Amino acid sequence: MGKIELMRMSELYAMTPRHTASEKVRQMYPGFVGCYCKLQINMLGLAGIRGAVIVYNGPLGCTADHRTFIGPYIQQYDGQPFVNIVSMRWTESEAVYGISQDQVTEYLRKVDERYKPDLIMICNACTAGVTGDDYGDMAQQAKKYVKAKILHLRTEGFSGSCFGDSIIPIWPEFFKLMDPPARKKEKSVNILGVRGEGYMPEARCNFPMDVDILAEYILKLGLEINSVIAGTAKQIFTAPEAALNTIYCHTWGWELALLMKEKYGVPVIEHGQQMGVTPTIWWIKDIGEHFGIQDKAEALIKEEYGKIEGVWNEAKRLLGGRYCIVDASRNTFASATKALRDSRFAMDLGMTPVVINCHPLEVRAKGVDIDYFSKYGCDPVVVQNRYEWGKPVHPLEVCSLLDVGPEEAVYIHNDVFPQGSPDWHPGRVPTFESTCHTHRRKGASPRSTGFSGAGQAARSLIYAFQRAKKGEIATLYARVNTTRAG
Amino acid sequence: MAQDKALPGGSPRCEVKLEDRYEPCLWHGANLAACGVKGAVIAGHGHTGCMAVAAQLRTDQIVDGTFVRLQPSGLSETDVIMGGEKKFKDVLEDITSRQKKPSVVFSLCTCAPSMVGDDIEAISKEMSLASGVDIIALDTAGFKGGYVKGGDLVFSSLLKKYAKADLPKDPMAVNLIGPYMSGSNNWRWDLDEVKRLLEALGAKVNCVMTSNTDLNDIRGFARAKYNLYLTSEQLRLTGAASQKFGIEEFGQELPVPVGLYNTEVWFKEVARKLGAEKEAEKVLSDDIVRVSQILRANYNASWILQALSNCHVAIAGPASFAASLARYFYYDLNCPPTLVALYGETAEALRRGCAIVEEIRNELGTVVLENPLYIDIAERLIADPPEFYVGSAQDKAMALGLDLAHLSLSGFYFWNNFSFIPYPIIGYRGSLHLLTHVARTLNEAYTEKDKLRKGSYFNRDEGNSPGHRS
Numbered sequence: 023m024g025k026i027e028l029m030r031m032s033e034l035y036a037m038t039p040r041h042t043a044s045e046k047v048r049q050m051y052p053g054f055v056g057c058y059c060k061l062q063i064n065m066l067g068l069a070g071i072r073g074a075v076i077v078y079n080g081p082l083g084c085t086a087d088h089r090t091f092i093g094p095y096i097q098q099y100d101g102q103p104f105v106n107i108v109s110m111r112w113t114e115s116e117a118v119y120g121i122s123q124d125q126v127t128e129y130l131r132k133v134d135e136r137y138k139p140d141l142i143m144i145c146n147a148c149t150a151g152v153t154g155d156d157y158g159d160m161a162q163q164a165k166k167y168v169k170a171k172i173l174h175l176r177t178e179g180f181s182g183s184c185f186g187d188s189i190i191p192i193w194p195e196f197f198k199l200m201d202p203p204a205r206k207k208e209k210s211v212n213i214l215g216v217r218g219e220g221y222m223p224e225a226r227c228n229f230p231m232d233v234d235i236l237a238e239y240i241l242k243l244g245l246e247i248n249s250v251i252a253g254t255a256k257q258i259f260t261a262p263e264a265a266l267n268t269i270y271c272h273t274w275g276w277e278l279a280l281l282m283k284e285k286y287g288v289p290v291i292e293h294g295q296q297m298g299v300t301p302t303i304w305w306i307k308d309i310g311e312h313f314g315i316q317d318k319a320e321a322l323i324k325e326e327y328g329k330i331e332g333v334w335n336e337a338k339r340l341l342g343g344r345y346c347i348v349d350a351s352r353n354t355f356a357s358a359t360k361a362l363r364d365s366r367f368a369m370d371l372g373m374t375p376v377v378i379n380c381h382p383l384e385v386r387a388k389g390v391d392i393d394y395f396s397k398y399g400c401d402p403v404v405v406q407n408r409y410e411w412g413k414p415v416h417p418l419e420v421c422s423l424l425d426v427g428p429e430e431a432v433y434i435h436n437d438v439f440p441q442g443s444p445d446w447h448p449g450r451v452p453t454f455e456s457t458c459h460t461h462r463r464k465g466a467s468p469r470s471t472g473f474s475g476a477g478q479a480a481r482s483l484i485y486a487f488q489r490a491k492k493g494e495i496a497t498l499y500a501r502v503n504t505t506r507a508g
Numbered sequence: 509m510a511q512d513k514a515l516p517g518g519s520p521r522c523e524v525k526l527e528d529r530y531e532p533c534l535w536h537g538a539n540l541a542a543c544g545v546k547g548a549v550i551a552g553h554g555h556t557g558c559m560a561v562a563a564q565l566r567t568d569q570i571v572d573g574t575f576v577r578l579q580p581s582g583l584s585e586t587d588v589i590m591g592g593e594k595k596f597k598d599v600l601e602d603i604t605s606r607q608k609k610p611s612v613v614f615s616l617c618t619c620a621p622s623m624v625g626d627d628i629e630a631i632s633k634e635m636s637l638a639s640g641v642d643i644i645a646l647d648t649a650g651f652k653g654g655y656v657k658g659g660d661l662v663f664s665s666l667l668k669k670y671a672k673a674d675l676p677k678d679p680m681a682v683n684l685i686g687p688y689m690s691g692s693n694n695w696r697w698d699l700d701e702v703k704r705l706l707e708a709l710g711a712k713v714n715c716v717m718t719s720n721t722d723l724n725d726i727r728g729f730a731r732a733k734y735n736l737y738l739t740s741e742q743l744r745l746t747g748a749a750s751q752k753f754g755i756e757e758f759g760q761e762l763p764v765p766v767g768l769y770n771t772e773v774w775f776k777e778v779a780r781k782l783g784a785e786k787e788a789e790k791v792l793s794d795d796i797v798r799v800s801q802i803l804r805a806n807y808n809a810s811w812i813l814q815a816l817s818n819c820h821v822a823i824a825g826p827a828s829f830a831a832s833l834a835r836y837f838y839y840d841l842n843c844p845p846t847l848v849a850l851y852g853e854t855a856e857a858l859r860r861g862c863a864i865v866e867e868i869r870n871e872l873g874t875v876v877l878e879n880p881l882y883i884d885i886a887e888r889l890i891a892d893p894p895e896f897y898v899g900s901a902q903d904k905a906m907a908l909g910l911d912l913a914h915l916s917l918s919g920f921y922f923w924n925n926f927s928f929i930p931y932p933i934i935g936y937r938g939s940l941h942l943l944t945h946v947a948r949t950l951n952e953a954y955t956e957k958d959k960l961r962k963g964s965y966f967n968r969d970e971g972n973s974p975g976h977r978s
Contacts (some may be wrong), residue, residue: 044586052598054582059557081619083533083650087561089902090532091923097905104905106883108526112651117623124522132526137883148555148620149651152588180555180620181585226961 026415026423027406031362031377031385032396034404038386041187047383055383056183061145062087063188064177067274069093069105070218073140073255075133075170076105079121079157080147081112084179095459100219100468101227108133112149120153127164134168141199141255144174151178171199171259185357186273186387194277196251196258203262203286209313210248211240212264215275215294221250229462232270235472236296239306239326240268243318251275262286266312268305269294270471272390273359292394295363296471297479298370299327299334304398330477334371337480340487341432341452342372345424347417348402349435350380351457357384362395363469364434364456365402367479373432375402376424378415382406418446429490432483439503447500450493452486454479528881529851530902530919533650535618536565537658540688543569543576544718545666547611549603550578551643553596553628554618558650567922568688572696572930573720579603588620596621597631604639611723612669614662615645622649644669654853656689656741663717664745671729673753680782681714681732682706683755685746688719689739690764691829691918693900693925694933694941701932702738705775708791709784717746734758734781740828742856760856763864764829765934766942767836768796775935795936802940812947815954817842820894824849824885824903825918827861833898833917834865834874840939841946846894849877849885882906896953900924913953915945 039046041055061078065088068076078084085107096102110121110129126144133142144161158174165172175192182188213221216233227234237247248264249257267279267290279290291312293305303323310319327334346368350361358380365375385392385404395401405415405423421431428451435441436457447453455461456479458468466478532540535554539562542550552559559580566578579602581587581595596615603613615632632645644665648658663685687699696719703713714732715725730753737743737759747757758781765774772792779788803809821843823830827850837843848865852858858878862869869876875888882903889897889910897907900919907914916924917933932938933945 041584042586044584044590047584048595054556054559054580055584056556056582057560059555059560062557062560081533081651082527082529082531082654083536085528086530086532086536087557089530090561090920091564094901094904094923098901098908102905104882104886104903104909106528106881108528108881111525111527114652117619117649117651122522125524128522128524129526132524136526136881148588148618149623152620152623178585179557180583180588183556183582183584 026419028376028403028423029406030401031358031404032392032401034382034406035385035389035392038382040386041184041383051381051383055381059179060182060188060192061147061177061179062092063182063185064145064175064192065092066096067189067193067218067252068143068145068175069096070100070102070220071141071143071252071255071258072103072220075137075139075142076107077129077133077142077144078107078109078147079112079144079150080110081149082109084147085109096218099459099462100231101222101225102218102220106137112147117149117153120155121150121157123160123163126157126160127167130161130164130172131167134170139170139255141258142168142170142172144172145177146175147177148179151176151181171255173199184381184384184387185359186384186389186391189273190277190387190390193274194281197278197281197285199258200262200282200286201259203260205263206265207246207248207263208265209244210246210264210266211309212249212251212261212267212288213237213240213247213270214251214267214279215269215271215273216250216252217271217274218252220253221247229464230467232467232469232471235467235474236268236270239322239472240309242322243306243309243313243315245309245313251278262288264288266291266309268309271295271359272394273388276390293398294394295359295366295391297363297469297475298367299473299476300370301366302472302476303327326473330473330480333477333484334480337483338372341483344373344430344432345426346373346375346432346434347420348375348377349417349433349437349440350377350384351436358388359391360436360456362391362400362402364436366395366400367470367476368432368434369400370476371480371483376420377402377404378417378420380404414441416441416443416446417451418443429493432486440499442497442500442503444496444500444504447496448486448489449495449497449500450490452483452490454483454486526881527879528883529879530900531851531853532561532565532655534653534655534658534661535616535648535650536562537655538614538616538646538648538662539578539658540565540568540655541659541662541718542614542616543578544574544688544716544721545576545612546574546720546722548576548614549610550576550614550616551596551599551603552578552580552616552618553583553592553599553621553626554581555583555620556580558618564922565920568696568920569719571921583618583620588624591624591626592621593626593631596626596628597635600631600635600643604635604641609641611642613641613643615643616648619649619651622647622652642669656739656743656853659686659689660743660745663743664749666717666726667729667746667749670723670726671749671753672727673730675728675731677733677754678712678714678731679733680711681734682711682782683714683729683732683735683750684716685735685737686739686741686743687716688920689741689826691739691826692764692766692933693917693919693921694927696921697930698932698934698938699738700930701935701938705791705935706736706778709779709782709787711782711784729753730755736778740857740860741852742854761860761863763835764832766829766832767840767939768936769839770832770835771935771939792936799936799940808947809943812943812950813841815950816946819843819896819950820846822847822885822889822894822897822912824897824899825851827852827857828864829918831861831864834868836942837898838868838872844872845874846892847875847877847885847888849880851879886910896949913949915949917945
């Protein structure tokens with residue numbers, strides 16, 4: 023562990039080996055990496071595909087892993103449908119002998135009969151990966167006994183720790199399910215990379231999802247939505263019928279979009295992660311340009327920005343010029359992309375972002391996002407030589423490094439357990455809780471997408487600015503997490 | 509080949525059973541048990557994904573309990589291929605070299621390192637000798653069983669290592685076994701109530717396996733005359749170890765003391781065992797006075813109790829807990845259960861759960877399912893919808909998706925029980941807390957939100973527009 027260093031995220035990306043370079047990784051970054059496994063991470067999205075049943079090729083406990091927290095939270099907060107996960111229930115016997123072709127076929131046949139899904143996804147757990155049998159081929163052999171489409175996914179937990187390494191190899195697999203377009207819908211758009219939140223305009227939600235905001239703008243431009251991935255299984259099959267692909271998150275959708283462009287000629291707009299005014303404007307303008315409806319795009323931008331202009335400018339006035347410490351995340355699902363999105367948002371408000379607690383391997387795994395953000399001017403400073411050794415950086419250390427007090431900073435975090443202390447709490451520093459998991463505001467999406475999101479985030483920051491004037495009054499969270507009981 | 513075994517109709521047949529239920533694996537059970545030991549540290553050999561969920565479930569032992577550090581080796585794909593023993597040794601070296609020594613280290617492993625044969629036992633022995641720190645190494649691969657088995661493995665290993673034999677027996681000393689396996693997501697404060705009730709009988713809680721457990725408690729385990737099981741699951745290894753100490757076991761067949769009727773059954777049997785029936789009567793008569801002080805002539809309470817009367821309820825949860833809740837709803841609240849889904853890791857748990865609910869099944873024709881698929885439950889609920897559903901966070905989306913009000917009472921505390929009030933739901937006193945939860949759910953079930961949304965805030969200038977503004 024060396025001295026704390028500041029460097030650009032692109033520099034960190036360039037100097038970090040891939041996670042598969044094990045020996046180098048072990049020397050450079052002793053200790054464990056990541057939080058969740060490949061299966062758990064992908065289930066964030068897979069479990070949201072309506073019309074699908076998931077078969078776990080592993081022990082029953084892996085099903086429980088999803089149902090312990092990720093499943094219930096994402097179902098309740100995002101309205102993901104209750105997911106049926108059938109386990110092949112590996113025991114010691116299967117650990118030695120594996121699962122036979124007959125068993126795989128029978129599982130799939132029974133699932134198809136019992137649940138009548140459009141799609142069955144078979145996900146490998148660690149045990150299936152260790153035995154090394156070709157379950158993908160076995161699943162294909164079972165096709166003739168099953169009406170649903172079948173997709174086998176190599177989601178062995180140990181084969182990915184970082185978000186990027188876990189998601190990017192898997193989601194392009196959905197390309198295999200796509201049918202050649204029966205027709206072309208000339209005014210239609212797909213939204214890719216929205217994980218598993220789905221798009222249900224028929225449902226009245228308490229809070230809109232990010233996809234709802236993007237869909238709203240697309241519809242206001244006089245276009246239609248063809249597919250959302252991940253939305254329903256059928257939408258995956260018919261995705262090539264669209265005239266254009268747009269992306270929310272490049273990690274979840276970019277590679278799939280490129281495959282669709284190559285095979286089916288569906289163009290894709292590069293801009294995504296539409297948090298803040300400027301990225302939203304870029305995205306809407308690009309759609310307008312593609313369809314030749316630039317005037318409609320300008321009108322939409324004017325109308326929507328007009329609704330939030332006041333509060334946006336006020337936030338800029340109060341917080342512009344400050345350092346914005348972006349705590350990438352130690353405990354939740356966020357990795358480098360969230361930090362980049364928050365950083366760009368901070369820049370949009372005239373702040374200078376400094377990212378902390380982002381593991382280099384997470385950065386390395388997100389090449390597609392690093393490329394995108396840096397291409398369009400967002401390459402934030404990252405604090406190094408501490409977190410990768412298992413020692414989180416405290417924002418106060420960063421303030422000290424930058425020679426500013428907490429009252430001159432802004433703190434954006436993505437954590438269930440944000441760092442708190444008597445000297446670091448919302449009473450001392452304007453704090454914005456930005457994690458998509460717990461962040462809900464009326465009329466705005468969890469990731470503060472679009473103009474409505476920017477407006478609500480700006481409003482939150484204005485409140486945060488006021489709250490940070492009451493340094494002597496610590497929040498409940500700060501008090502209990504700095505008090506040792508007993 | 510599949511075609512060789514094809515039957516008429518074309519599909520090969522072999523015995524497979526579809527399973528979809530919430531049963532954390534042996535690895536998680538071992539972690540949960542180990543996290544109840546004060547001063548312990550867990551060296552987890554495996555991928556961080558398994559650690560992440562173990563750390564989440566650990567919340568159950570942290571709340572009003574003890575914080576046990578879980579340090580993972582962070583197995584990667586290359587480690588699975590080439591072996592991860594070096595990484596694991598690094599973890600143990602770090603743990604045992606810190607200034608503050610743990611009371612005990614648990615070396616536990618997940619599926620992958622177990623399959624490839626990483627020898628955590630040998631490494632643990634080596635490190636224990638080198639450092640002088642006690643290390644208990646266990647193969648806790650998830651595919652070896654469920655969380656009950658994992659807990660059983662840890663309990664028995666603690667007894668094997670620490671419990672002293674030949675201690676003088678205290679006839680009123682009782683060990684409490686498996687509190688977090690009771691099925692109640694409020695188990696931590698239910699445990700406090702169990703202790704209070706036992707102490708009111710003149711008994712002494714000797715050792716709890718495990719919750720806030722000191723190693724000294726485990727050393728004195730054999731002092732107790734009785735093991736009182738707070739779970740209906742069968743813990744074979746713990747039972748065998750206890751037998752060697754001449755400890756008598758009971759409690760597995762009893763209902764969980766939720767509500768008045770179940771409490772009477774449970775408490776009177778415990779009192780009978782301890783020869784303290786008179787004391788039990790006194791406790792019950794004192795406690796009912798307290799309950800009556802809150803509920804008698806209480807308009808809110810009477811409103812809710814009448815509203816509940818004859819409501820149909822569906823219940824799902826760990827076997828004896830779900831079965832006991834069925835009795836609570838029927839006998840205490842006059843709510844006939846139409847469906848009871850019992851979940852059990854061991855056959856004994858299912859048998860015991862069935863026995864508890866047998867009378868109701870016979871009288872009312874209640875549908876009782878054993879380890880059902882969620883779709884089995886859903887289809888029954890669609891065919892015969894109850895007024896509300898009692899389950900856990902794991903099935904909440906299913907119930908809400910079927911337009912049923914849902915109350916989480918079953919399972920673990922983690923992300924399931926958002927009560928921060930350290931008060932039981934068991935016992936006479938706990939029935940107040942339990943009724944509070946039920947009342948909220950009933951009010952939720954009865955409130956017509958969609959109509960309110962569409963009908964409120966009428967403005968004649970906007971025409972017949974719905975009142976809701978988003």
